[in-house]
Amino acid sequence: MNGRRTGTVTMHDVAARAGVSIKTVSNVVNGYPYIRATTREKVESAIAELGYHVNVSARNLRRGRTGLIGLAVPELSLPYFAELADSVIRAAEARGVTVLIEQTGSVRERELEVLAGQRRMFTDGLIYSPLALGPDDVDRLAAVDYPMVLLGERIFGGPADHVTMSNVEAARAATQHLLDLGRRRIAVIGAHAGETVGSAALRLQGYREALEANGVPFDPALVGEAGLWHRATGAETMARLLDADLGIDAVFGLNDALALGALHVLHARRVDVPGQIAVMGFDDIDETAYSSPTLSTVHPGREQIARTAVDLLLARIDEPGADRPYQQVVADFSVVARESTLGDQAPAEPTPAG
Amino acid sequence: MNGRRTGTVTMHDVAARAGVSIKTVSNVVNGYPYIRATTREKVESAIAELGYHVNVSARNLRRGRTGLIGLAVPELSLPYFAELADSVIRAAEARGVTVLIEQTGSVRERELEVLAGQRRMFTDGLIYSPLALGPDDVDRLAAVDYPMVLLGERIFGGPADHVTMSNVEAARAATQHLLDLGRRRIAVIGAHAGETVGSAALRLQGYREALEANGVPFDPALVGEAGLWHRATGAETMARLLDADLGIDAVFGLNDALALGALHVLHARRVDVPGQIAVMGFDDIDETAYSSPTLSTVHPGREQIARTAVDLLLARIDEPGADRPYQQVVADFSVVARESTLGDQAPAEPTPAG
Structure with a gap:
């Protein structure tokens, strides 16, 4: 046949x-x-x-353009990735392209499967957000023979166009926001001990830079480890930090899910937020504008990331032979201050709350 | 070539x-x-x-098994569908099958595109959750020539295996929970005027049945329309219902996102939940166990739905010629009572809140 x-x-x-x-x-x-x-x-x-x-005819199918692109993300049950997928789908749709989404579960083996030729012959190119691969896997990425755009913070300077958040600067700005409110015992939730690459390491670096710039000593006891960045792990880490009685007056969750888990524990223990402890997240997922209190966070430029990734990918698909240097695009960010840090001083949300 | x-x-x-x-x-x-x-x-x-x-070789690719199945859902930014996708991916993975996810945006044209042969030749079968198609589209579904399992409440008795929630019964139980707490002015958020099929119509029916069984008159003024079932529309509808001064003592959001939007408005307006108004959702998304207060809701059997859909689909893929009658499976549900209806009487969550 x-x-x-x-x-x-x-x-x-x-x-x-x-x-x-x-x-x-x-x-x-x-x-x-x-x-x-x-x-x-x-x-x-x-x-x-x-x-x-x-x-x-797999190759023909591909070279002949399927009108489909792949998007591989770690976990759709993490709201950031679900909302990122939604943004990528909308950006692609505006350009007449359909997105097929694959979930890797942050498992190394499955992140590699996504790259395999058989899986890729159905799409014209791939937007790829790995969480388990790292700098040692650059050779594997260099071996792919289809258009690809990288997202995330695992691999920098790799053999592909790359769109990333401004992790260090944004985490520094988030921490500065807490420092500006007079907080000095700022706990972090979501650190990954021993990791030198990835969002956790970069955001922790931004936190430390802000402390240093303000002459606040770094206290390792305030750095809460968490494995997966889920609400449940955020809640566990918050409970552990409270139990350790560290005199915490603020918490910086390295993503919103962690911060929302922390908020839950603070509410359950009748800790006033932000009166006693101010809480800051990272990602600006939809939920943060609706939680009680609403969650201050970092808007990391999700739509810009999605749009840029799609445009870079389509440019590569349109010129498969082109020998242009790989681009790295860093998205714009902003600090979104809400009730969890400003209390009643928080600006009214655009939702009909009043 | x-x-x-x-x-x-x-x-x-x-x-x-x-x-x-x-x-x-x-x-x-x-x-x-x-x-x-x-x-x-x-x-x-x-x-x-x-x-x-x-x-x-598209047909060969398909007949030869790609090891991939498709999952088409309306919107990944709706947490229910993101979490459903996650459950389907995990169920499929346990059976050695990979899932490619497509988002239709609840747009009729895109729901039809998903069915088109070209899109389907990459997968061995499709788990299909339409929101825009309806009973009039049964013929289109009958024309598909690949294994398919339907999810959702748009099409019953159609030409495919079908896994659905127990919408009427679950909504009746949710309303009964509010009635058992002595509430009599129970508002609904998320109705779709004029629709006779779909989740909104079925859940509203359950609500009415519960009222009737308890001798509580049905008041159409308490039925809040909402288009999309998002946090934002839930907030808008809640604000409108409060402004109308209807003496509401409970709110039943027809999904959790709507109920969480309502909670946000109640919090902003300093309405005590559940003291003044009890709030109930539907779907049991992860977020409901972490909101303040935690949200009472209906657990609709998401994992069971995912597992059953994957198993039914794989059975069809394994026996493409088999002439078995189509199955309809209704998932088990349970009411999950939390702080938004029970207040301090709510059972402790398994999260480390205490």
Whole structure:
């Protein structure tokens, strides 16, 4: 049922008949632009005369454009990734492209599966947000032979266009917001001990830079470890920090889910927020504008990230052979101050609350 | 580069050479089981001798199993669907199958695109949760020629296996919970005027049945319309109902996002929950266990729905020719009573709040 059944015509045979290199045959077969018309004709004639078939038409499907792009994210049950997926889908839709979403569960093996050729032949390109891969995997990424755009903070300077948040600067600004309110015992929730790459390390760095710039000593006891960045782990870490009686007057959750879990514990223990403890998150997911109190957070430019990633990917798809240098785009961010840090002084939300 | 380039060998030629019907050739080509071994050999020999090629290998890819199934949902930014997607992915993974997720935005045209053959040739089958299609589209669904399982409340008795929530009964139980607490002026948020199918109509029916069973008159003024079931629309509707001064002592949000939007407005207006107004949601999304107060809701059996849908789909994929009747499975539900209805009497959550 596939090409092999016709017999034994190979790409070598086509190249020999057409008097060109195998690479040229491959380029014609794969639809690359910038091939001389006469060369293309010679190759196509040889293909027709010999009855040559590309092995399974997966490549043809891809080169012929499916109108689909892939988006691989760690976890859709994390609201940030669900909302990012939604933004990518809308940005792609505005450009007439459909998105197929794959979830990797932050599991290394599954992050690698997403890259595998068989999975990728259904889409014209991939927007890829790994959480388990790291700098050591740059070679694997360099080996992919389809258009790809990287998201996230695991791999910098890799062999692909890359869109990332302004993690260090945004975390510094978030911490500065807490410092400006007079808080000095600022706990962090969501650190990953021993990690030197990724969002946790970068945001912790921003936190430390803000402390240092304000002459506030760094106290490792205030740094709360959390594995997954979920509401449940945020709640657990908050409870542990409270039990340790550290004189905390503020909490910086390294993402909103962690901060919302912390808010839950503070509410259950009748701790006044922000009176006794101010709370800050990161991501500006929809939920933060509706929690009680509403959650101060960092708006990390999600729509900009989505739009930029789609545009970079489509540019690569349109010029598969182009030898442009890889771009790194850092999204704009802003601190969104709400009730969990400002209390009654928080500006009214655009929701009909009053 | 595709089958047509070899010349003009058609399925007719293969059928003639093998001395079988075109239908038999098609069955062999498409990998149907239940073909006599001798027949299969005759057809395969004819294919090899004639150099016959199936037009583009899309069908082969599908019949040969891609190991992928599709999941089409309305909106990933709605936490229920994000968490449902996560559950489906986990259920599929346990069976060695990968899920590709598509978002339709509840737009009719895009819900139809998802069904189109070109999109479906990448997957072995589809779990399909429409929000815009309805009973009039049964014919379109009947025309699909790949394994499919329906989710949701738009189409009942359609031409596919179907997994659904126990909407009427669950909404009746949720309303009964509020009635048992002595509430009599129970507002509803999320009604869709004029709709007779879908979750809104079914859950409103459950609400009315509970009122009737308890001799509480139905007051249409208490039924709050909302378009999309988001936090923002829930907040808007809650504000409108409060402004109308209807003596409300409870609110039933037809999903959790609506109820969480309502909670936000009640908090902003300093309305005591549940003292003055008790609040109930529907879906039991993760967020409901962390809001302040925690949200009472209906647990609709999401994991059971996901697992059942995957199992039904894989059974259809394994026996594409089987003529089994379509199954309808209704998931188990339970009422989860938390602080938004029980106040301090709410049972402690399993989170470390104490």
